[in-house]
Amino acid sequence: MIRLRNIRFSYNSRFVLNGLDLDVDRGDRIGLVGPNGSGKTTLCHIIMGLLAPVAGSVEIFGKKRVTEADFKEIRGKLGFLFQDADDQLFCPTVLEDVAFGPLNMGKPPEEAKRIVSSTLDSLKLTGFEDRITYQLSGGEKRLVSLATVLAMEPEVLILDEPTSGLDEQTTERLIEILKQSDLTYILISHDREFVQQTTNRIMRIKDGILVEDDTERTGPTAGIGNFTH
Amino acid sequence: MDIEEFALGSSFVHALDPRVKIIAALLFSLVVALNSHITTASIALVFPVVLILAAGISIKRVFFRLAVVNTFVLFLWAFLPFTYPGEVVFTLGPFAVHKQGLEYALLITLKSNTIVLTAIALLGTSKVFSLVHALSHMWVPDKLVHLFFFCFRYIHVIHEEYHRLVTAMKIRSFKPGTNMHTYKTYAYLVGMLLVRSFDRSGRIFAAMKCRGFRGKFYILHHYEMKRSDYLLAVSSAVLSAMLLVVR
Numbered sequence: 001m002i003r004l005r006n007i008r009f010s011y012n013s014r015f016v017l018n019g020l021d022l023d024v025d026r027g028d029r030i031g032l033v034g035p036n037g038s039g040k041t042t043l044c045h046i047i048m049g050l051l052a053p054v055a056g057s058v059e060i061f062g063k064k065r066v067t068e069a070d071f072k073e074i075r076g077k078l079g080f081l082f083q084d085a086d087d088q089l090f091c092p093t094v095l096e097d098v099a100f101g102p103l104n105m106g107k108p109p110e111e112a113k114r115i116v117s118s119t120l121d122s123l124k125l126t127g128f129e130d131r132i133t134y135q136l137s138g139g140e141k142r143l144v145s146l147a148t149v150l151a152m153e154p155e156v157l158i159l160d161e162p163t164s165g166l167d168e169q170t171t172e173r174l175i176e177i178l179k180q181s182d183l184t185y186i187l188i189s190h191d192r193e194f195v196q197q198t199t200n201r202i203m204r205i206k207d208g209i210l211v212e213d214d215t216e217r218t219g220p221t222a223g224i225g226n227f228t229h
Numbered sequence: 230m231d232i233e234e235f236a237l238g239s240s241f242v243h244a245l246d247p248r249v250k251i252i253a254a255l256l257f258s259l260v261v262a263l264n265s266h267i268t269t270a271s272i273a274l275v276f277p278v279v280l281i282l283a284a285g286i287s288i289k290r291v292f293f294r295l296a297v298v299n300t301f302v303l304f305l306w307a308f309l310p311f312t313y314p315g316e317v318v319f320t321l322g323p324f325a326v327h328k329q330g331l332e333y334a335l336l337i338t339l340k341s342n343t344i345v346l347t348a349i350a351l352l353g354t355s356k357v358f359s360l361v362h363a364l365s366h367m368w369v370p371d372k373l374v375h376l377f378f379f380c381f382r383y384i385h386v387i388h389e390e391y392h393r394l395v396t397a398m399k400i401r402s403f404k405p406g407t408n409m410h411t412y413k414t415y416a417y418l419v420g421m422l423l424v425r426s427f428d429r430s431g432r433i434f435a436a437m438k439c440r441g442f443r444g445k446f447y448i449l450h451h452y453e454m455k456r457s458d459y460l461l462a463v464s465s466a467v468l469s470a471m472l473l474v475v476r
Contacts, residue, residue: 050435072441080439086386087432090379092358096449104441109449134385152440 001026001156001184002047007056008208009042016042017053018208024156029178030186031199033213038205040188041083044158047186048080076105079154083161085141086134094120094136094144095129101152119151123177139170146177157185163194232381235286235353242284246458247355247363253465254351258344260469267332269475270339276468277346284354291349298345302338309334357381362450375446383433387426394418 002024009017016039024030032040045051046058049071058065060074082088091097095116102112120128123143136144142162149157163171171194178185178198189195195202202213236243261273281291315329352360361381365374398414405411 045435048439050438072443075439076441078439080436082432082436084432087429088436090382090433090437092356092382099447099449100437100442101440103447103449104443109447113449134382148440
């Protein structure tokens with residue numbers, strides 16, 4: 001579904017991504033780990049078309065994506081959850097925020113409202129429609145942000161540190177939600193336990209390229225292409 | 230900081246159509262501002278007072294807001310009666326108090342309070358976002374409406390950011406004084422807020438793009454005029470017309 005080849009990206013002449021390759025196939029659940037500043041978020045922004053790589057090719061859903069118009073086509077199918085929920089939630093009420101994506105996709109208002117309530121139900125946020133977004137708690141904000149992304153019915157989900165600032169209970173809920181979904185996703189996290197519970201492949205960025213992270217794997221099933229969940 | 234402190238409530242004033250409220254408030258304020266007679270200005274004051282009483286909002290908080298406005302009005306009282314030429318009513322030592330000056334100050338006080346009360350009664354009793362929605366239904370240019378909308382949404386976030394920065398300054402025992410260090414620190418504070426807001430706006434725009442934003446906001450709520458809306462529309466129009474004639 002996503003194929004990156006030889007991606008290079010630099011900040012102030014320092015290459016954070018230097019010849020990076022990545023293949024994401026249907027059903028993959030990839031955890032991206034690694035120190036701060038190693039380029040994890042940059043990589044996700046490149047996949048979403050928010051940043052343009054200096055060199056290399058981005059192929060998503062079987063087509064090369066270069067221009068803004070290329071990415072516009074696919075943004076509904078790639079859901080991106082931002083690090084800070086305040087960046088994601090900008091509408092006054094939960095209803096309007098969750099409906100924002102579906103409406104942009106050209107769904108009529110009545111259908112958008114139906115999508116909102118079923119998405120909220122699936123995240124156990126039933127009845128949140130009229131809540132004011134900036135008055136939600138941190139955990140609620142994160143889950144509502146997730147709802148805004150899921151409401152677009154994406155095929156691939158990209159989550160940038162979904163557990164940062166969440167309490168244990170909400171983290172547990174998030175783990176359950178991800179485990180139960182049949183989505184393909186890439187998630188960035190520093191929370192080892194969370195990554196191990198929710199992904200079937202863990203990678204880290206080392207010297208600008210992706211390497212399989214095997215430090216955490218124990219037992220005979222460890223190894224590339226041989227993951228059980 | 231609570232901009233919407235009067236917006237919670239279930240009175241008929243709260244339930245009025247925000248479009249009618251905006252137009253009624255504009256029209257009425259305009260007529261009040263044009264008026265130049267103390268009697269009509271006093272009569273006009275009755276309209277917002279009745280609405281505020283009907284809305285059942287905290288009178289104490291209303292006075293608190295009026296106090297802010299009247300601080301400015303106080304300056305007029307300090308200067309106008311002494312400087313405006315006219316009949317001398319009495320003298321205070323070397324200063325003469327003029328009748329026209331007193332009347333003028335009173336007129337301004339009445340008018341400004343009436344307009345602020347009207348804004349509280351009509352605009353304050355609607356949520357900011359219903360006003361934003363109403364504006365976008367009223368052929369106000371999209372860009373202006375969006376500007377208003379984002380300002381309000383992110384005032385809270387920037388306010389929180391400001392508090393975080395101030396706390397960060399305090400825990401390192403910053404004490405403001407009249408010196409270069411204080412000025413420099415405050416300049417950094419403002420600069421930091423500016424940079425952070427700028428960064429945030431970039432991230433918000435990216436988040437919106439990721440959700441398929443193409444420069445258009447869709448509106449989910451549509452308004453329908455009720456009987457009470459027509460009542461407000463007609464009564465404010467008649468009242469405004471009367472004030473215009475009487476003056």
